[in-house]
Amino acid sequence: MSSxxxxxxxxxxxxxxxxxxxxxxxxxxxxxxxGYSRQVxxxxxxxxxxxxxxxxxxxxxEFLTRQFWADNSSYxxxxxxxxxxxxxxxxLGQDITNASKTMxxxxxxxxHAVDEPAAIAHRELLLTEAHxxxxxxxxxxxxxxxxxxxINARIDDxxxxxxxxxxxxxxxxxxxxxxxxxxxxxxxxxxxxxxAIIELSKLTDLEVISHDNGMQDxxxxxxxxxxxxxxxxxxxxxxxxxxxxxxxxxIDIAGTRTDxxxxxxxxxxxxxxxxxxxxxxxxxxxxxxxSITLGMTMxxxxxxxxxxxxxxxxxxxxxxxxxxAMRERVLGDTGNKxxxxxxxxxxxxVTRLTxxxxxxxxxxxxxxxxxxxxxxxxxxxxxxxxxxxSIGDVSDNTYxxxxxxxxxxxxxxxxxxDLDSRNDLVRGDKFLIQPTRRGAELIDSExxxxxxxxxxxxxxxxxxxxxxxxGTITVDVTDISSQTFQKKxxxxxxxxxxxFSGSGDALTYTAYNVKDxxxxxxxxxxxxPVFEKPYVAxxxxxxxxxxxxxxxxxxxxxxxxxEYNTDGVSDNRNALKMSDLQHVDFLDAGSxxxxxxxxxxxxxxxxxxAKIITASNKAVLESTADARSSVSGVNMDEEAARLVQxxxxxxxxxxIISVSQKLFDxxxxx
Numbered sequence: 137m138s139s140x141x142x143x144x145x146x147x148x149x150x151x152x153x154x155x156x157x158x159x160x161x162x163x164x165x166x167x168x169x170x171g172y173s174r175q176v177x178x179x180x181x182x183x184x185x186x187x188x189x190x191x192x193x194x195x196x197x198e199f200l201t202r203q204f205w206a207d208n209s210s211y212x213x214x215x216x217x218x219x220x221x222x223x224x225x226x227x228l229g230q231d232i233t234n235a236s237k238t239m240x241x242x243x244x245x246x247x248h249a250v251d252e253p254a255a256i257a258h259r260e261l262l263l264t265e266a267h268x269x270x271x272x273x274x275x276x277x278x279x280x281x282x283x284x285x286x287i288n289a290r291i292d293d294x295x296x297x298x299x300x301x302x303x304x305x306x307x308x309x310x311x312x313x314x315x316x317x318x319x320x321x322x323x324x325x326x327x328x329x330x331x332a333i334i335e336l337s338k339l340t341d342l343e344v345i346s347h348d349n350g351m352q353d354x355x356x357x358x359x360x361x362x363x364x365x366x367x368x369x370x371x372x373x374x375x376x377x378x379x380x381x382x383x384x385x386x387i388d389i390a391g392t393r394t395d396x397x398x399x400x401x402x403x404x405x406x407x408x409x410x411x412x413x414x415x416x417x418x419x420x421x422x423x424x425x426x427s428i429t430l431g432m433t434m435x436x437x438x439x440x441x442x443x444x445x446x447x448x449x450x451x452x453x454x455x456x457x458x459x460x461a462m463r464e465r466v467l468g469d470t471g472n473k474x475x476x477x478x479x480x481x482x483x484x485x486v487t488r489l490t491x492x493x494x495x496x497x498x499x500x501x502x503x504x505x506x507x508x509x510x511x512x513x514x515x516x517x518x519x520x521x522x523x524x525x526s527i528g529d530v531s532d533n534t535y536x537x538x539x540x541x542x543x544x545x546x547x548x549x550x551x552x553x554d555l556d557s558r559n560d561l562v563r564g565d566k567f568l569i570q571p572t573r574r575g576a577e578l579i580d581s582e583x584x585x586x587x588x589x590x591x592x593x594x595x596x597x598x599x600x601x602x603x604x605x606x607g608t609i610t611v612d613v614t615d616i617s618s619q620t621f622q623k624k625x626x627x628x629x630x631x632x633x634x635x636f637s638g639s640g641d642a643l644t645y646t647a648y649n650v651k652d653x654x655x656x657x658x659x660x661x662x663x664x665p666v667f668e669k670p671y672v673a674x675x676x677x678x679x680x681x682x683x684x685x686x687x688x689x690x691x692x693x694x695x696x697x698x699e700y701n702t703d704g705v706s707d708n709r710n711a712l713k714m715s716d717l718q719h720v721d722f723l724d725a726g727s728x729x730x731x732x733x734x735x736x737x738x739x740x741x742x743x744x745x746a747k748i749i750t751a752s753n754k755a756v757l758e759s760t761a762d763a764r765s766s767v768s769g770v771n772m773d774e775e776a777a778r779l780v781q782x783x784x785x786x787x788x789x790x791x792i793i794s795v796s797q798k799l800f801d802x803x804x805x806x
Contacts, residue, residue, distance in 0.1 A: 141185065142799065146792030148186045152179055153786040155189050160779045163770045171331035173768040174775075175323055194323040200764040201330065202344065205337040207760045209402035211753040212338045216290070216407030218750045220283060221415055221743040227279050228419070228736045235423075236732045238272040239430070241265050243718045249591055250715050253708040254444070259586030266452060267581040273427045277576035280423070281381075283416055287408045288373075288383040294339045294405045295371045295385065298362070301339075302354065304332040306368040309351040313366070316350050326350075336362075341402030357396035360387050371396075378467040378568040382412065415742055417573075418510075421491035422735045424575025428456050429486040429722050429731075431579050434714060440616040441590025441710030446626050446702050448616065449590025449710075454580040457482050461578055466553070467568040474498075474562035480554040481571050487722055488532070488550035494569040496553065501560040502539050506548070509568075520546060591714075592707035594621060595628065595682050600695040605636070607690030611682055611698060612709075618681030626700055632659055632679055633697045636671065636690045643671040643690070647679060650697070 156177045166172040173194050180190040227233050242265040249258045308329035312322045329352065336342055336354065342362070343355040354363040362369055369389045376382045384397040385405070400406060431453035438449040455461075459480070466479035483489060492510035499505060499517075507514045520535045527536045527545050535546035542557030551571045555561075583589070597611040613621075623629035630649040633656065638644045647666035648656035658665040661680035669677075671690065676683040684696065701707060719727055725734035 143793060143796035145186050146789050146796055148182065148188060149789030149792065150786060152177075152187050152189045153782050153789055155192075156782040157779070157786060159192055160775050160782060163775050164772070164779070167770040167772060167775075171327050171334065172770070173323070173327050173330075174770045192321060192323065194326060195768055197764065197767045198346075200760065200767060204757075204760045204764050205333065205342065205344070207753065207757040208334060208337040209341050209406075211750070211757045212403045213401070213407040213410070214746060214750040214753045216404045217411045218743065218746040220287070220408065220411040221739065221746050223283065224280055224415060224419055225736075225739050225743040227276060228739055233272070233276060233279070234736075235269070235272045235276055235426075236729050236736075238265070238269040239718070239729055239732070242269045243715060246711065246715050249589070250708050250711045253591040253711050254705040256586055259589050259591075262589065263581065263583055263586055266583070269430075270427075270453065270579045270581045273423065273576040273579050276423060277420065277574070280416065280419060281577070284381045284412070287412050287416070288381075290408050291383050291385065291405060292373050294403070294408075295373050298336060298339050298356075299368075299370045301332045301336045302362050302368040302370070305329055305336070305352070305354055305363045306366050308332065309363070310366040312350045322350060337403065339403040340400055340405045357385075357387065357399035358401075360394070360396055360399070361389060362387070377469045377471060377566075415739060417493075418491060419735065419739060420576070421493065421570070421572045422731070424572035424577075425489055425491045425723065426576075426728055426731050426735070427579040428483055428489065428572055428575040430728050431456050431575075432483065432486050433717055433720075433722060437710060437713045437717065438590050440594075440613045440713075442592045442594035442701055442704065442707075443590045444587040444705060446700075447588075448594055448621060448625065450583065450588055452581065452583050452589070454578055454582060456575065456578065461574075462554075464574055465551075465570055466555075467570070469566040469568075472562070472565040474560070474565050475558040477556040477558055478554070479556075479567055481569050482552045482554070483550065483571065484547060484552050485532070485550040489571060490549050490724075491572055492549065493573070494548075494571075496555075496567045496569060498561045498563055498565045500563045501542075502537060504535075504537075504544065504546075504561075506546070515548075520548075591711035592701055592704045593709040594701050595698055596701040596704060596707070597684060598697045598699065600697070603690070603694040605691035605694045606688040607636075607686050607694055607696075608688055609684055609686045609696045611684045613682050614678070615681045620679075620681035626702060628698060628700050630659075631697070631699060633695055634677070634684065634686075636694045637668070637692050639692055643692070644668045645671055645677070645686075645690075647677070 159175050159177050163174050173196050176193050176195055178190045178193060179187050182188050231237055242262075245258070245262045245265045249255070249262050252258055308325050312325045312329070315322045315325060333342070333344060333352075333354065340356050343359070345353040345355070347353070351365055352363075353361065353365065356362045362371075369387055371385060371387050373383045373385055376384055384395060385400050386393050386395050397409065400409060435451045435453055435455070438452045441449040443449055462480040462482050463478060465481035468476065468479060490510075492508050495507045495509055497505050497507070503517050505514060505516045517535070520533055523529045523534045523536045527538070527543060530536050530545045530547050530552065532547050535544070537544050539560070542559060542561055544555040544561065546553050553569060555567070593611070593613060594616075595611055595613060597609045599609060620628055630651040633648045633650045634645050635648065636643060636645050646668055647659040649659045650656045658667045659679065660666070661678065663678070666677070666679070671686070673687050673689075674685060676685050679698070682698070684698070686696065718729065721727060721730070723731040725731040
């Protein structure tokens with residue numbers, strides 16, 4: 137071999153090993169650089185002799201990288217959901233904010249009023265506890281509803297970050313394309329792009345498609361193109377078409393905007409959207425349902441009683457069917473074309489009320505459909521019975537629709553929906569119905585005067601002292617709105633007396649209107665005269681707005697009379713009815729406290745489940761990260777060994793050049 141060939145061989149080796157030393161140095165200097173992938177050199181022999189640097193490879197594992205993106209997205213989704221759920225769980229469960237605790241205190245105080253209904257001190261304390269209870273529901277609603285703002289802010293920030301990272305991916309695609317064309321290394325550019333994609337995976341699920349030219353496309357929202365080559369689309373947020381409290385997400389592709397909220401999954405966005413749909417909104421709806429049920433049922437009993445002023449009771453809690461409250465339960469789509477005077481939702485039956493939300497869609501001026509947004513059930517007009525006589529005759533699962541006036545009323549699940557249009561009902565117009573959403577916000581304790589607590593019954597029954605039988609009587613109000621109580625405050629209209637006749641199995645009774653005691657008339661409450669009815673012990677006798685129950689064995693000639701309970705200050709019959717409400721299963725979960733406990737258990741269960749999923753996803757992510765790092769990460773021990781190896785090779789190559797030079801000098805000196 138000539139000295140020239142030896143010189144060429146040494147020069148090639150020096151250059152190759154010098155580059156290899158540079159690559160090792162690059163690896164070592166970037167050992168702490170986030171997203172850096174280690175690089176290795178590949179040598180190849182030269183025919184007939186020598187060496188050349190074939191390639192500087194960026195060491196990655198595509199499967200592990202893609203798995204890392206997916207695991208990263210899953211973890212961020214679970215972590216976001218968990219952190220938000222922990223807030224709600226804490227608010228509902230801790231003693232200082234637990235509404236069940238205040239309801240317990242309210243009913244405990246009510247029991248004192250039952251024991252001493254005339255005591256002003258007990259009445260004042262009861263009003264205080266009523267106010268504390270409503271304030272607790274108000275605070276819970278306010279604090280939990282604040283999460284809407286947090287979620288909106290998180291979504292806004294995440295969308296801004298997605299757009300920023302998407303633009304970075306597109307820019308790196310362009311730089312990689314140009315570098316490939318020049319024949320330059322793209323390893324560092326690919327690292328930077330991968331870091332941007334990792335940041336994207338924290339925010340949402342994504343799909344990455346790699347091309348032979350080195351560029352990568354990124355798709356989100358089940359296939360929507362976020363980055364195609366060197367072009368990046370942009371996501372944006374906007375207020376819901378029904379109200380501004382919930383941000384939705386759209387994508388702008390070449391000027392065409394599409395709603396992708398339902399398709400956004402994974403990452404912090406997916407976690408926030410999942411939490412809003414699965415915990416936040418159902419919690420507010422259930423809190424509202426409990427509040428509405430508590431307020432309306434307590435008011436019903438309070439209105440059926442008599443206060444210390446001998447007047448019929450006023451409401452203890454807010455009227456849940458004010459015009460304002462009914463309007464706020466119905467939200468029209470901002471894109472509606474029709475002209476509507478109002479949409480109202482009136483609560484009609486708390487025992488049938490659910491925590492669900494509904495969407496009503498007009499199919500034309502004479503047709504509609506309603507969708508239960510919670511269960512997904514769709515009901516067409518044919519699923520309801522039509523009422524044609526009067527709008528006032530609408531009851532459960534019926535509807536009234538007047539094309540000429542644009543009036544629509546339907547009743548379902550314990551509420552009545554009313555829509556009034558100034559013109560025809562317009563096909564495609566939509567309305568969101570939230571019967572219970574704001575119940576916990578609206579409930580309030582209206583009463584301030586303890587004397588107005590209606591703890592007594594407004595009616596009392598009297599047993600004639602000359603009765604010879606063993607019959608005893610009780611009386612209970614059944615309809616305080618009847619004419620019996622409404623014609624003149626403080627009196628019954630008309631006064632009534634029951635007189636027994638006959639004997640044994642033929643014992644009967646007759647109810648008389650004794651407005652004129654000298655000329656009693658057989659009582660007629662609209663269902664025919666209460667005349668010579670057979671006596672059945674324990675059977676309620678309907679007397680128009682109230683019912684009497686007689687037990688044991690009256691005798692012929694025995695009489696029972698009824699009058700307004702004037703000055704019945706020690707009467708606690710209505711207070712007992714109020715107290716008994718805490719044990720009534722008005723809601724599908726049971727009593728007021730049962731329903732609240734059920735809500736707390738559901739949120740706590742979801743929170744506990746989310747914590748387990750988060751911990752599991754974190755372990756999976758760390759495992760994937762370790763596996764990925766073992767492939768792509770820099771190992772200082774390995775790099776130190778390679779540094780020594782390439783250093784020695786470099787020095788040996790230099791020796792080849794030195795030997796070549798000496799041989800050449802020897803030839804010249806011969």
